[in-house]
Amino acid sequence: MSGYARLTPDEEALLRQVTARPVAVPARAELVRDGEAAPRPQVLVEGWACRQRLLADGRRQIVVVLLPGDPIGFDLRRRSLSFGSVTTLTPALVCEAGALRERAASRGTPPDRETGLAAALRQAREMEEIWLVNQVVRLGRQTAYERVAHFLLELRERLAAVDRVQENRFSFPITQEVLADALGLSVVHMNRTMQQLRRDGLVEQRATAITLRDVPALASIADYAGAHGP
Amino acid sequence: MSGYARLTPDEEALLRQVTARPVAVPARAELVRDGEAAPRPQVLVEGWACRQRLLADGRRQIVVVLLPGDPIGFDLRRRSLSFGSVTTLTPALVCEAGALRERAASRGTPPDRETGLAAALRQAREMEEIWLVNQVVRLGRQTAYERVAHFLLELRERLAAVDRVQENRFSFPITQEVLADALGLSVVHMNRTMQQLRRDGLVEQRATAITLRDVPALASIADYAGAHGP
DNA sequence: CGGCGCCTTGACTGGATTCAACCGCAGTGG
DNA sequence: CCACTGCGGTTGAATCCAGTCAAGGCGCCG
Numbered sequence: 001m002s003g004y005a006r007l008t009p010d011e012e013a014l015l016r017q018v019t020a021r022p023v024a025v026p027a028r029a030e031l032v033r034d035g036e037a038a039p040r041p042q043v044l045v046e047g048w049a050c051r052q053r054l055l056a057d058g059r060r061q062i063v064v065v066l067l068p069g070d071p072i073g074f075d076l077r078r079r080s081l082s083f084g085s086v087t088t089l090t091p092a093l094v095c096e097a098g099a100l101r102e103r104a105a106s107r108g109t110p111p112d113r114e115t116g117l118a119a120a121l122r123q124a125r126e127m128e129e130i131w132l133v134n135q136v137v138r139l140g141r142q143t144a145y146e147r148v149a150h151f152l153l154e155l156r157e158r159l160a161a162v163d164r165v166q167e168n169r170f171s172f173p174i175t176q177e178v179l180a181d182a183l184g185l186s187v188v189h190m191n192r193t194m195q196q197l198r199r200d201g202l203v204e205q206r207a208t209a210i211t212l213r214d215v216p217a218l219a220s221i222a223d224y225a226g227a228h229g230p
Numbered sequence: 231m232s233g234y235a236r237l238t239p240d241e242e243a244l245l246r247q248v249t250a251r252p253v254a255v256p257a258r259a260e261l262v263r264d265g266e267a268a269p270r271p272q273v274l275v276e277g278w279a280c281r282q283r284l285l286a287d288g289r290r291q292i293v294v295v296l297l298p299g300d301p302i303g304f305d306l307r308r309r310s311l312s313f314g315s316v317t318t319l320t321p322a323l324v325c326e327a328g329a330l331r332e333r334a335a336s337r338g339t340p341p342d343r344e345t346g347l348a349a350a351l352r353q354a355r356e357m358e359e360i361w362l363v364n365q366v367v368r369l370g371r372q373t374a375y376e377r378v379a380h381f382l383l384e385l386r387e388r389l390a391a392v393d394r395v396q397e398n399r400f401s402f403p404i405t406q407e408v409l410a411d412a413l414g415l416s417v418v419h420m421n422r423t424m425q426q427l428r429r430d431g432l433v434e435q436r437a438t439a440i441t442l443r444d445v446p447a448l449a450s451i452a453d454y455a456g457a458h459g460p
Numbered sequence: 461c462g463g464c465g466c467c468t469t470g471a472c473t474g475g476a477t478t479c480a481a482c483c484g485c486a487g488t489g490g
Numbered sequence: 491c492c493a494c495t496g497c498g499g500t501t502g503a504a505t506c507c508a509g510t511c512a513a514g515g516c517g518c519c520g
Binding site for chain 1: 281283285286287289290291293305307308309311312313314353356357359360362363365366367369370371372413414453455457
Binding site for chain 2: 465469
């Protein structure tokens with residue numbers, strides 16, 4: 001799951017053990033309350049979730065989408081700051097993972113040589129920061145069409161990293177309403193934008209799966225430079 | 231500067247020593263190149279800077295604004311990911327701060343008891359993440375008017391933390407073009423929105439300083455809940 | 461004076477939201 | 491069995507917030 005760093009055999013064993021007995025959680029379940037100072041560390045094993053924030057009048061903004069393999073709530077927060085609540089978008093499988101954090105923190109002689117788990121968690125944080133930056137650029141400076149293209153490419157790359165993409169086709173279990181809340185659009189405009197992408201032959205959607213039919217074209221539209229630099 | 235955690239006397243001495251001889255840097259200077267894996271750790275002592283990303287066609291999005299006291303480039307990145315480049319927005323004073331990072335990393339017995347400096351840097355990262363989340367919500371779900379109000383309140387709070395606000399008045403040395411690139415607006419619309427805020431008696435601008443004349447009203451417009459929770 | 465950076469203004473355009481309605485489908489219960 | 495309901499997707503029309511284009515003003519400085 002957290003394939004971000006080389007783990008020692010016993011770290012891998014611990015990871016396997018921790019994720020062996022996942023708990024089923026329905027859609028729209030809150031995994032971390034907003035502002036919680038000491039959330040329970042968890043790993044999302046199956047299903048999609050998100051970090052989101054609500055405005056007083058009901059508007060919702062999804063800050064990042066969380067996919068299978070992503071760690072949740074590993075950072076202890078000093079004060080109770082509003083990082084947004086973590087909520088499932090689909091039915092999901094989740095694991096309690098306090099043991100991972102403890103193991104990551106122990107073992108270190110001085111921190112100059114950190115454990116594999118600590119490195120993996122650090123890397124996971126880094127990736128989440130990248131997704132946040134991507135999100136800011138999408139929302140701030142891209143059109144609806146570009147935003148969707150960019151977001152789909154990011155999803156493809158992240159899902160490919162956990163081996164859930166086959167020939168640019170992957171499961172896509174969220175409604176257009178959720179997509180709209182992620183990309184800062186209205187549902188209606190989200191719908192029209194998806195239709196445009198389909199009409200242009202760039203994506204194909206069937207049931208709960210999506211296929212990116214022309215990744216280079218999408219990348220050019222979205223000005224997308226994958227995670228591996230320029 | 232990094233008043234985020236209690237420092238030991240010698241940590242404070244080191245901090246003072248490191249920030250004693252700042253280097254002057256002109257506006258529009260690049261402090262960290264985009265994608266740089268091992269940036270030089272620095273502290274912004276005076277002036278404003280930002281993390282930004284450019285699109286291929288020249289559009290610019292400012293991801294976060296950096297203010298006096300903020301650390302820059304302290305995180306070692308594994309791969310060369312695009313976090314955006316760090317660039318000064320005004321003439322600035324900057325300090326090389328590698329010594330701080332080394333000191334923060336050493337000294338730890340096991341990491342269960344981290345140094346004051348390490349705690350401060352961790353806290354600084356947390357705050358930056360909050361600002362990112364705020365930015366996403368502003369760009370995704372708020373109108374121009376709300377965005378500006380929200381952003382000004384965030385600036386006030388951050389500047390107050392480093393004692394640069396007097397009676398809701400603080401230095402505001404950036405152009406409307408920069409503001410526009412931060413808030414995802416065009417310069418023209420930025421201008422009109424500022425005018426509206428002035429006409430409504432919410433802010434007052436003279437030269438390079440700004441006064442928030444009605445913080446509660448601004449907070450209500452922007453749905454702003456300061457850093458200290460609800 | 462002339463040029464430049466920044467702010468300002470007006471007119472026009474357009475991307476996106478809103479409101480409202482309709483459709484197809486799956487689940488559900490009388 | 492089938493009306494009823496709810497959800498998600500789809501459409502059209504009207505509206506509006508924000509972008510674009512273009513021009514002018516003002517202060518500063520060489």
